[in-house]
Amino acid sequence: MVTHLNRIALVLGLAAGMVLFAPRTSEAQLTACGGLYLSADTTCEILVEGGCMAQCEPINFTASCSGEAYVSCDGGCDASFEASCTVDCSASCMASCDVDPGSFDCEASCTADISADCSAQCSAEASGSQAHAECTASCDTTFRAECDASCSATPPMADCMANCDASCSGSCTAEANVDCQVDCQSELYVDCQTELTGGCEASCSEPTGGLFCDGQYVDATSLEACIAEIQSSFDVTVDRSAAAMCDDTGCTATADVSAGCSAVPGLTDTDTGWLAFLGLPLLALFRRRS
Numbered sequence: 001m002v003t004h005l006n007r008i009a010l011v012l013g014l015a016a017g018m019v020l021f022a023p024r025t026s027e028a029q030l031t032a033c034g035g036l037y038l039s040a041d042t043t044c045e046i047l048v049e050g051g052c053m054a055q056c057e058p059i060n061f062t063a064s065c066s067g068e069a070y071v072s073c074d075g076g077c078d079a080s081f082e083a084s085c086t087v088d089c090s091a092s093c094m095a096s097c098d099v100d101p102g103s104f105d106c107e108a109s110c111t112a113d114i115s116a117d118c119s120a121q122c123s124a125e126a127s128g129s130q131a132h133a134e135c136t137a138s139c140d141t142t143f144r145a146e147c148d149a150s151c152s153a154t155p156p157m158a159d160c161m162a163n164c165d166a167s168c169s170g171s172c173t174a175e176a177n178v179d180c181q182v183d184c185q186s187e188l189y190v191d192c193q194t195e196l197t198g199g200c201e202a203s204c205s206e207p208t209g210g211l212f213c214d215g216q217y218v219d220a221t222s223l224e225a226c227i228a229e230i231q232s233s234f235d236v237t238v239d240r241s242a243a244a245m246c247d248d249t250g251c252t253a254t255a256d257v258s259a260g261c262s263a264v265p266g267l268t269d270t271d272t273g274w275l276a277f278l279g280l281p282l283l284a285l286f287r288r289r290s
Helices: 004-015 049-053 062-074 085-099 106-111 114-121 130-152 160-186 189-205 223-233 269-277
Strands: 018-020 027-030 036-039 043-047 210-213 236-239 242-247 250-255 285-288
Touching: 027 106, 027 130, 027 223, 036 062, 036 130, 043 049, 049 189, 062 130, 062 160, 062 189, 085 160, 106 130, 106 160, 114 130, 114 160, 130 160, 189 210, 210 223
Parallel strands: 018 285
Antiparallel strands: 018 043, 027 036, 043 210, 236 285, 242 250
């Protein structure tokens, strides 16, 4: 027989929807989501029980661990960039300013070459290996953090040239410090991954489950607060339409069918009380606001 608690977990696991981010901003660092940098095309999902536990492995902790490690390493990785770094960068974004100054996006310009830069940075590591994943995460976080810091200090409405300078300053600072950051962060991953394994498995054993974005575990202190910050940072809304049917043999679920807690067969008042307590964001599909 399926227990009441297992029914809740099954309903959450079967009806939990995908989180599709539509852009209000192209990228944001979300403090309630463990300080992760999430972009508008990120896809997230809430997992529970077995499917969730299977994701609690080191390669899925690289984003969270890199975010924490970057802060720890930042004080010792503070090299200044050479003036020559900005020459090619400035020429490129100045050309954009000449064409359409009002459309220049400081952060998008600053982070445009992250994939190529980090691919080159981590080329010595075997693709697909844990070492390559950690190196790429450390490199990615370094560039995003430096670009965010530089571009945030320059108002979006400032003239295009000022934003161009900020973009180049951020990317060049990252380039000057990425070697140091990758080396420093590599020494911090093991302890972080050990800690996150326990946290991930604990989340998976709870009815609320664990949140994973692009396969990476989100070390959120409060899942509800993390989801709220996602909603406030990106132009998404919650579609609460999901239905589940449970009996002694198990549960099945379908999305996009309106059903309140009281309309879910096989769940007791205690079960629906748990779901109501959770506020049903975990049974949600996130979609673009119309």
